[in-house]
Amino acid sequence: MPGLIPTLNRRGFMAESLDRFSSAFVHYAAGCGGTVxxxxxxxxxxxxxxxGQGATVHACDMEAGHLAILEAETPAALRPRLSTSVGTLPALSFGAASFAAILCSRVLHFMRGEEIRAALALMHDWLQPGGRLFLVADTPYAGFWASAAASYEQRKAAGEEWPGFIADIGSFFPDPATVDGMLPYLNPLDPDILVRECGLAGLAVLDSGFTGRGDDRQGRKHAGVIAMRRG
Ligand SMILES: C[S@@+](CC[C@H](N)C(=O)[O-])C[C@H]1O[C@@H](n2cnc3c(N)ncnc32)[C@H](O)[C@@H]1O
Structure with missing residues (x-):
């Protein structure tokens, strides 16, 4: 798919371009003066x-192969400002107040509700007071799952807590082998859910909305939020 690179561990695709929330993270990271x-x-x-904008970045992913490629593709001149670690949210720990900002882009929809809550509580603690959290998640309007968007809308209207949750993604494909190696479930999110969960984690929400990438920057395939750890 143009603009998307498959992950090594079948956790979706990395986008080659940034949506507006990820762009805001890059801008903030460049000027905040701390590690992000x-x-x-x-x-x-x-x-x-x-x-490239001058930030100092710690890059973390559950898949070591991704980090090996990231490091190999980082120009030598930028390497002193890059550190990496392998880890899986929410079974992961950094020190309290370790980061001036955190981007968690297109990861949370791979988690069940209770894991999302645990991950947000951790990221709240890892932020310095006043630090910013930038979240992006796939929505029910993205990818193969968009065919179930009407069901999501009905469940949301009925007040379900996780209305986009899909328990069996294999049901979207005629050949069940299509999803071999993938998580069996997916939890597409929307801006309202991200705002609610940031609030529950004690964060102050600064911005939220639907977004997209590339030619679809005004689209609804992703949901984003910018939130701040209170001082
Ligand atoms: C869909 S890709 C998104 C990549 C990139 N952040 C972006 O916005 O395009 C999801 C990435 O998150 C990683 N990932 C998924 N679940 C994770 C978890 N629970 N903990 C850490 N990394 C995770 C995957 O290995 C993969 O590299």
């Missing part, structure tokens, strides 16, 4: 952009 975290960085589309 790119959580679920894949091959480093945001990490490379932030390093």
């Amino acid at each position: 975290l790119d959580m679920g960085c894949a091959y480093g589309v945001a990490t490379h952009a932030a390093l």
Whole structure:
């Protein structure tokens, strides 16, 4: 698919271009003066952009192969401002107040609701007071799952807490082998859910909305939020 690079571990695709929330992270990272975290960085589309703007970045992903490629593709002159680690949210720990900003782009929809809550509580603690959290998630209007968007809208109207949750992604494909190696479930999110969950984590929400990438920057395939750890 144009503009998308498949991940090595079948956790979707890394986008080659940045949506408006990831762009805001890069801009903030360049000026904040502290180390920032790119959580679920894949091959480093945001990490490379932030390093190029002068930021100091810690890139973390559950797949070591992604980090090896990210490091190999980082110009030598930028390497002193890059560190990496392998880890899986929410079974992951950094020190409290370690980061001036965190980007977690297109990762949360691979988690069940309770894991999302645990991950947001952790990221809240990893932020310095006043630090910013930039979240992006795939929505029910993205990818193969868009055919179920009407069901999501009905469940949302009925007040379900995780209305986009798909318990069996194999049901979207005629050949069940299509999803071999993938998580069996997916939890597409929307801006309202991200705002609610940031609030529950104690963060102050600064901006939120639907977004897209490339030619679809005004689209609804991604949901984003910018939130701040209170001082
Ligand atoms: C769809 S890609 C998104 C990559 C990039 N951040 C972007 O916005 O295009 C998801 C990435 O998150 C990683 N990932 C998924 N679940 C994760 C988890 N629970 N903890 C850490 N990394 C995770 C995957 O290995 C993959 O590299």
